[in-house]
Amino acid sequence: MQLHLLTWQEVEKYLTHSNGIIIPIGSTEQHGPTGLIGTDAICAEKIAQGVGENTGAIVAPTINVGMALHHTAFPGTISLRPTTLILYIQDYLTSLFKAGFKKFFFINGHGGNIATVKASFSQFYDHLDSMNFANSEQVKCKIANWFMGREVYQLAKKLYGDEEGSHATPSEVALTQFVYPDTIKSAPLDKSVATGHPIYGAKNFRECYPDGRMGSNPALATPEHGKQFYELAVKELTASYQDFISINN
Amino acid sequence: MQLHLLTWQEVEKYLTHSNGIIIPIGSTEQHGPTGLIGTDAICAEKIAQGVGENTGAIVAPTINVGMALHHTAFPGTISLRPTTLILYIQDYLTSLFKAGFKKFFFINGHGGNIATVKASFSQFYDHLDSMNFANSEQVKCKIANWFMGREVYQLAKKLYGDEEGSHATPSEVALTQFVYPDTIKSAPLDKSVATGHPIYGAKNFRECYPDGRMGSNPALATPEHGKQFYELAVKELTASYQDFISINN
Amino acid sequence: MQLHLLTWQEVEKYLTHSNGIIIPIGSTEQHGPTGLIGTDAICAEKIAQGVGENTGAIVAPTINVGMALHHTAFPGTISLRPTTLILYIQDYLTSLFKAGFKKFFFINGHGGNIATVKASFSQFYDHLDSMNFANSEQVKCKIANWFMGREVYQLAKKLYGDEEGSHATPSEVALTQFVYPDTIKSAPLDKSVATGHPIYGAKNFRECYPDGRMGSNPALATPEHGKQFYELAVKELTASYQDFISINN
Amino acid sequence: MQLHLLTWQEVEKYLTHSNGIIIPIGSTEQHGPTGLIGTDAICAEKIAQGVGENTGAIVAPTINVGMALHHTAFPGTISLRPTTLILYIQDYLTSLFKAGFKKFFFINGHGGNIATVKASFSQFYDHLDSMNFANSEQVKCKIANWFMGREVYQLAKKLYGDEEGSHATPSEVALTQFVYPDTIKSAPLDKSVATGHPIYGAKNFRECYPDGRMGSNPALATPEHGKQFYELAVKELTASYQDFISINN
Amino acid sequence: MQLHLLTWQEVEKYLTHSNGIIIPIGSTEQHGPTGLIGTDAICAEKIAQGVGENTGAIVAPTINVGMALHHTAFPGTISLRPTTLILYIQDYLTSLFKAGFKKFFFINGHGGNIATVKASFSQFYDHLDSMNFANSEQVKCKIANWFMGREVYQLAKKLYGDEEGSHATPSEVALTQFVYPDTIKSAPLDKSVATGHPIYGAKNFRECYPDGRMGSNPALATPEHGKQFYELAVKELTASYQDFISINN
Amino acid sequence: MQLHLLTWQEVEKYLTHSNGIIIPIGSTEQHGPTGLIGTDAICAEKIAQGVGENTGAIVAPTINVGMALHHTAFPGTISLRPTTLILYIQDYLTSLFKAGFKKFFFINGHGGNIATVKASFSQFYDHLDSMNFANSEQVKCKIANWFMGREVYQLAKKLYGDEEGSHATPSEVALTQFVYPDTIKSAPLDKSVATGHPIYGAKNFRECYPDGRMGSNPALATPEHGKQFYELAVKELTASYQDFISINN
Numbered sequence A, B, C, D, E, F: 001m002q003l004h005l006l007t008w009q010e011v012e013k014y015l016t017h018s019n020g021i022i023i024p025i026g027s028t029e030q031h032g033p034t035g036l037i038g039t040d041a042i043c044a045e046k047i048a049q050g051v052g053e054n055t056g057a058i059v060a061p062t063i064n065v066g067m068a069l070h071h072t073a074f075p076g077t078i079s080l081r082p083t084t085l086i087l088y089i090q091d092y093l094t095s096l097f098k099a100g101f102k103k104f105f106f107i108n109g110h111g112g113n114i115a116t117v118k119a120s121f122s123q124f125y126d127h128l129d130s131m132n133f134a135n136s137e138q139v140k141c142k143i144a145n146w147f148m149g150r151e152v153y154q155l156a157k158k159l160y161g162d163e164e165g166s167h168a169t170p171s172e173v174a175l176t177q178f179v180y181p182d183t184i185k186s187a188p189l190d191k192s193v194a195t196g197h198p199i200y201g202a203k204n205f206r207e208c209y210p211d212g213r214m215g216s217n218p219a220l221a222t223p224e225h226g227k228q229f230y231e232l233a234v235k236e237l238t239a240s241y242q243d244f245i246s247i248n249n
């Protein structure tokens, strides 16, 4: 169930039997010459909907702009600063908490979000505690990165080996091809692709990775692969959500 | 064209002939017993895509959480505080500005966003100016509220008269029915509906408007009406975008 | 009664029978070649004092610097950024709320303040709610723009027609002439005056409106007109304050 | 000259021969059973106008709400938090700096402002420096506390000895009596008055100083004294402003 | 060389041949019944000094309070919120950058800092970029966690196996015993120690981990072990610093 | 007792008989050609430890970076902006308050910190009050500047007369020589030293005070003097801490 397609009375009823919610978070950033700018949000949203169907959980609106400052030297990238994203998540979760939600399960499509999202969780717990909100000690947040699931990772390695790379990867491109089979892009891709440079600021990133890819060969992606990734990710995160929601401590 | 479905190289090319972009902004908030929580975002996004098709403009990712603090006593509502939304928009637009965008056309689906979005524009102009960014004096932002277009407004009056109300209106509900014909909700609606109370804080709002509607009768909505609203809104905002993009001063 | 001219014990006594307060808010900004930089604050303060006399309400200190970023390319303008003004108003009202005030009636002299002041109200309600302050759900804020009162507006139209314009208007200049008859300015005013340009950033504003006026002819102003505007505004806002203070919901 | 009573063109002309400006800063806070809540702002504003007349300097609008958190347990007090006041002063001065002002002379009426105003100056210099504003290294700010001038202080000691105290003092009350001879208050004042307690939080302050006075006997004040204080303060601060404005380094 | 023991002229000279600096960052937080509250800062500082000696690099003052919100239910813990730590690091690094430093090598002693420190780096790069500081694209930051070095990790596993745990570990306790042999603590330690609970808010953490240890047996620590850890960590991080400082891109 | 060398259980026990804590605060800033960059932190920390030994009070970790923006034109200086330092101190003290500490005694080594630290105290009291924390009205903070103690001051005058100056003073340099006898610096010092210039921004400061000294002759310092200053400061601040901790109001 998508929160956007429910009424408030349906949410009220849902809260009588569950206090969990799934929050997809992606990014709006360059994904190389053939990857969609919305790749990370598209993947996170699609998988979240699959997990929502499996578990009956509500899926909140996708956080489609994340922490992608290092990609901002490429046109089309939109990024929040970490402090802004922390405040954004604090407000977002506080609204849901006041309504009765207590378990927040983020399905994440972008590695660059992880640090700031984790910092947001710390800030949020402390915010609730400082405000003396009742039952705030029961609140739990978790970030699950679909691309780091064990089986997803193994499939990527099996299909692509080292050509999976770490950004604009064939696995994420494949997943977007599965979701949007009509917008599969083609563009010349250099055989040799930059790899191994640490990530610093935006200008340095573009110098190091001139076409935006990080060690990847997204030309290997196919919609059929994407379907496989989708199904594995949904399977793994369904189990992960169910574990998360069932713990008491 | 949706930004999320483009590559960065396609954006780079687009910027050689246009510096305009359309940004849908909605909200995640209660819309009465039969209105979808995502109503405002759904309407803004759908209309923005229509305007994008007409004009060839890029449509950026929908800002799906806005300023809806007064609705937060109803479960399912998610809101940013005004200061957070201002920082969010500042970061969002600064990223686009650095890439070369200069004309930002917001298509808005939620009256409660207007004040904060206008404040954001002022803050953003000043931010660019203080940072000494080149050409920042050419930046222009505009907010266009689809529901306040002349013809849209007249159609709503013609179809619903006073039962249009001002929140959870049949016109916006109709538009979501057009977009999502499979999620048309039904729920008992009191004949008498609260109206005319000024808006203060969230608890007061719920006391004044116990089912969330403000003077509206969304039972009058039909998907066919929705189609009409959609087409009128796209027509009006297409013209508005073209005007906006063509001005030099 | 002006708060500045009371003792704390007089305020304590006042709070036993009223929880309302009037807050004048203006701006410090250019008002064309003949308008005073303090025009908006002067008008708001003067009218607030008149309303205070009529109603016995306390008038708080004038917020004399507001949101005037678009005027900052003209010397003498002082502006807060919207986020600063929101924090300012939050602190200002929180102090009064802790003492027992609950109804905050802003008398505003500057159109550019409206968006940010409205955003401030939303932020303030939420702040009180999050802090778990007792009785915070009873708090109500209202902004009343003296120049938008029905009778004031009609008088301006009657006296000046289209030459009223929308900034550095003869009506506001007249009111300052009534308050400060000894500082009536004269300066050459071009017959033709810029009008109709949307408002973007500060540099653009000055290019569009080179002498600061927006479609107005302040040469039509007289102190006698000012007296009429003053009296009408006080009459209208006295009624508005009394309504505001008497509502329970 | 008061900035509020000038036009922007007059300011533009002024800037061709001076880059100095006087900024009165006071507070809105309890001043004991007979002192006006606006005492600090009234004194600072009045003296600033006198100095402005003597020197031909522009006097900016009075900052009438300052840092008075420790007085907020008394009704009528309004205070900013230090971080808010710092941002407020930063915005205020940045506007003036962009227009060409470089020397900012604060005339202060409230001891509690001093720490935060000094911190604001540091923050402001750094802000200009970080923004790479041209000539920002020429900016100079100074805070002058009228009640700490040598001759003012001596007069207070001569007239009142230890009964001057340190808050709600007869000297400041006298000055307000001189400015507002029609609002001289009378109320019973305990012979014994609290004194010597360090200042901590607001509740503690009210416990320590139950009627708001700190070791003072404001019953000794007279309008004639007030006139003397006014004249001495204007004399001392006129000299101080002239020194400040003439220094090159 | 410790920055605190240099003069500014020595720093000026250093900058003619190096633009690198080492910044130890720890935490002030409970470390179980026998671990020092300053463990993480003590370890980071000691190792940083060793690396400084090996490489001739300047070691900046230790950031001794970090992100430890989840430990704040135990007395003695001091933590910053993530947004505060981000601003702190931004200011800290901006000062050094203005003087000419460009390569910032953090030696970290606390796992809980990692997310926020990484977010800080992103914020800092963007800050420099937005400010248009010259050469800001050359800035590079790196966080090196001494306890995650390959050889350090292997030694911990060899000495302690699973009893290393993940907080209040024997390895870090050993290192503090090596540094402060006179403050070795003894206290009863339950045989069974909590382990495996995810980290949420502070109260939940203390419920899950009642004595503060996470799966560790610090009773195994000895000062001799500490010496070994120290030497390995210095060796590994010396190499890491030299690599970092020598890269051009 | 240093907090860093305690366990949380020792802190828990301490809190059963005392709620006081000593917090050393210094700075990282140039101290002339022969003064250590860490002078202010070194002095504050050393003296705090002495007072801690005399009184049995816990000494918290040294705040080693303070408000030194005016020194940032000299390499090696690190400064927080005032708003950052205020948030830092708020977080720092809130953590300790939640554990049960109520009396916070700052031992300060840097004049430039005083304004911002005082502002921080105001902000902190208000923060606790707004959060409705129990017993927050009992919280008390005090800043004690070791170099302003009566006997310390007299000794400095006796030993150095006017050559004490006001920054990079022989007294503080002597104290660091006493603490670090092996890092006594020598460098040519001009006979004539700048003095008397007010402090504005960083660039102006360096122009006025080209070698960083303010009217001082640190060549007069000796480790023996340093020992005397240390002992006097510890004696004076021991008494001051005991007074502070014993007051009830």
Ligand code: NI
Binding pocket: A031, A039, A040, A109, A110, A167, A168, A172
């Ligand atoms: Ni991706």
Ligand code: NI
Binding pocket: B031, B039, B040, B109, B110, B167, B168, B172
């Ligand atoms: Ni709506």
Ligand code: NI
Binding pocket: C031, C039, C040, C109, C110, C167, C168, C172
């Ligand atoms: Ni006006």
Ligand code: NI
Binding pocket: D031, D039, D040, D109, D110, D167, D168, D172
């Ligand atoms: Ni006063």
Ligand code: NI
Binding pocket: E031, E039, E040, E109, E110, E167, E168, E172
């Ligand atoms: Ni540790």
Ligand code: NI
Binding pocket: F031, F039, F040, F109, F110, F167, F168, F172
């Ligand atoms: Ni010093």
